[in-house]
Each structure stands twice: as C-alpha cells, then as structure tokens.
Amino acid sequence: MMFEEIVKNATIFSVKKIIKNSMNSYLHVKDYQEEVVRDFDKKKNYLLYMHIPFCHTFCPFCSFHKYKYDEERAKSYFKYLRQELRKVYNEGFHFDSLYIGGGTTLINEKELIHTISLAKELFDIKEVSCESDPNHIAPSSLKQFSNLIDRLSIGVQSFDDEILKKVARFEKFGSGEVIEEKIKAMVDLIPNTNIDLIFNFPNQSEELLVKDLKIAQTLGVSQITTYPLMNSELTRTSMNNAFGEQSNTKEYEFYKLINQELKSFDKNNAWSFSKKRTALNDEYVGSHNEYIGIGSGAFSFLGGNLYINAFELDQYASLISQRPHAIIAGSHFARREQIKYHFLTWLFNGKLDIDKFNATFETYIQKTLAQELYLLKRAHAINIKENIITNTEFGNYLALCMMKEFYSGMDKIRAMFRQNHLKLAV
Ligand code: SF4
Known part of the structure; x- marks a missing residue:
C-alpha cells in the first residue's frame, strides 16, 4: 500500500x-421528568423541522422513525402536530424555513396542506422543503402543493430493478422506468426537485452506479443527493437478510465516481449536487446551526442542547395536551x-x-x-x-x-x- x-x-x-x-x-x-424551559434568541430565525411518522410499508435500509399508516391515527397525530406548532409560536420562536421529513410526508395530503398553511400563517416562512416517496408525486396531487412547497425531495435510491427488488421498493413504488416516468411528469410543478440516490449497496457495480447517475441527469431535476448506504444498528439485520454482509471498501471509489459523473453540477455539501448552488437541501443539520423539531421523535438543537420529543404516539399526544412541548429527554454538549x-x-x-x-x-x-x-x-x-x-x-x-x-x-x-x-x- x-x-x-x-x-x-x-x-x-x-x-x-x-x-x-x-x-x-x-x-x-x-430523561426530563420536568417541563423544560428553553433559552433562545427571540430575534433570531430558526429552522423548523416537522416529522410525519407514517409509512404504508417499511424499507429494510430505512432507520427513520415511523409507524404503519392508519388514517384515523394519522388524523389525530396531525391535530397534535398543529397544537405543537401553536405552542412553539407561543413560546416566541421565529422560523423562516420549514423542513418536512418522515416517514411518508405526503401520506395524508389534506392534513399536510392544513398543517403547512397553519405554519405559514403563524410564521414568516420563506421556504418549505419536503421529502416524498415516488408514490405521492402524481401531478394531480402535487398541484395542490405548488404554492406551499418550494422544494420536493424524492427518495428514489436506485433505478436498478434488482436493487429495488432487494430493498422491497420494486413492488411498492414500481420499476426504475416507472419511477423515471413519474418524475418526468411532475418535475415542472414544484420550483426545486431533488432526487435521493443511495450508493454502495452490496453487490452494486460501478456501472450500475453510473447508470443511476446518468438516468438522474436526464429527468430535469435541479438537485441530486447521493447518500452512502448507512450501517445503522436499526437496519443491519434486515439489510443483511436482503443483501448479505455490507462493506465499506468501495465507498470512497464510488464517491470519486459520483464527483466525476456530476462534475457539471455545483456542490451544496459533501453529498448534494445541484444545477445552482443553494442552501435549500436535505441537510438542515448542515445548513442551520440550530433548529427546532416538532412531532413525534423529532430532535431539536438549541444553545448546545439536544432535545428529544416523545416517540410513542400516545405519549406524544398526552404531553402536547398537558405541557408546552413534548420533550422527554436531552443532552448537553x-x-x-x-x-x-x-x-x-x-x-x-x-x-x-x-x-x-x-x-x-x-x-x-x-x-x-x-x-x-x-x-x-x-x-x-x-x-x-x-x-x-x-x-x-x-x-x-x-x-x-x-x-x-x-x-x-x-x-x-x-x-x-x-x-x-x-x-x-x-
Ligand atoms: S425509506 Fe421512506 S418509504 Fe421506506 S420506510 Fe423509510 S420513510 Fe418509509
């Protein structure tokens, strides 16, 4: 060597x-048994993160906090989420950007529209970024969001059918070709569209990765984000079952290949590429020094403190009904x-x-x-x-x-x- x-x-x-x-x-x-009083700058604009913890089915590589979708449960959750929005407003926070993550954020469009509208009513929000999966981007649905969402980030992960089958996304979201068509049909409806790809899947070849990147560039999207496959403790067993043992040995080689393939794009950060450099990307952690998270299992980072909201939905609802927020734990840096x-x-x-x-x-x-x-x-x-x-x-x-x-x-x-x-x- x-x-x-x-x-x-x-x-x-x-x-x-x-x-x-x-x-x-x-x-x-x-764990915080008592109510937490957060010290913050009332003149400052923070980023607001909102978590929607529901999916119809789960993907083996995904470690995000989520529950199986149930319409009644989701409706009740959104009601408490809006209550929490009002509570952070009463606490005195100002937000100029909103990031909506999940779960499947667009799983209940009516409730989401209602909730984004309330956020815009309460705060002077200038940009809204929202994640989505390929099943919730039909033009007829997205038209309702064209004045509400500035950036939509679609989790594609790969266009390769074999990989999609292994990560249980082929049946759920369709083949690579079907996903391509879905994106082409919606790309002009939202000002910025990002697609997420994952690299370093076990057995993924350089050719397959390049093919994914080439397809991504033909779709007219303004951003491409390339995540390395994460070795999460929460997903290791399901990933090993799907692919066998994971390895990091090719990760850097793949990363160099991505940079080469996307060299005509500007780099927003280490894994996000766009046609024009922008602060609007998936890594609100990277673009905002401090942020407030609302919703079940949301994290906030403020004044050197990490605050963690209740994960379990009943506990989240109960805390929001009784207290100024749903924080159950935290740590100080x-x-x-x-x-x-x-x-x-x-x-x-x-x-x-x-x-x-x-x-x-x-x-x-x-x-x-x-x-x-x-x-x-x-x-x-x-x-x-x-x-x-x-x-x-x-x-x-x-x-x-x-x-x-x-x-x-x-x-x-x-x-x-x-x-x-x-x-x-x-
Ligand atoms: S990747 Fe998306 S659709 Fe799959 S389980 Fe995670 S949040 Fe749900």
Missing part, C-alpha cells in the same frame, strides 16, 4: 473515531463538543471561513481545534488560504464519513428509545 493511502486510511479511521467519541456526549441523554459539532457541519458544506466561524462561536479554532486541523491538513483533506478552509475531494469524502457517523449516532438514540429505555410515564 502506498504511503499516501496509508495516511488517508488512518485519517478516515481517526476522523470516525473523533466523531464517535463526540457522539458519546449525545448518547448521554437524560460540552463547549468543545459544540465547537467540533459546528466545525463538522460547516466543513460538510465544503468551505469554512475561519474568521466568521470564530466570530459566530466565540472561539479561536486555530487553538481549540489545532489537532483536528493538523490531521486534516496532513491528510490533504483541506487547504487553507487567506483564512478560508476548502475541502479537497478527499476532504469532502471525510466530511461525508463524519456526517454518516453523526447520523449513525442519531440512530443509536432512536434504538435506545425503541427499546423504551427512557420512556417517561405521564
């Missing part, structure tokens, strides 16, 4: 370890961990203005993160010129690894709650 490659592998290993260690502070979540967290999210966006970063977080990273900066420079992951850090391609890959570790930490929290370790009785 060449010396340079050894350094790169060692850096990937070290960076993952740093993030894993940092995530341990996340994982020291405490030590100051250094906060700096590292923000450093990661800024680096994930590809560029970091050191002076701006230092001023925003009242720090001096040349000293506080001297070790990390040295490591990244030594591995040729970053360049620093006139106090601006820019990622190299390898740096972008490292940022992707870091974000992947971050999401894997979040999954661990979901797994803990799924096992009911921290369930709060109300």
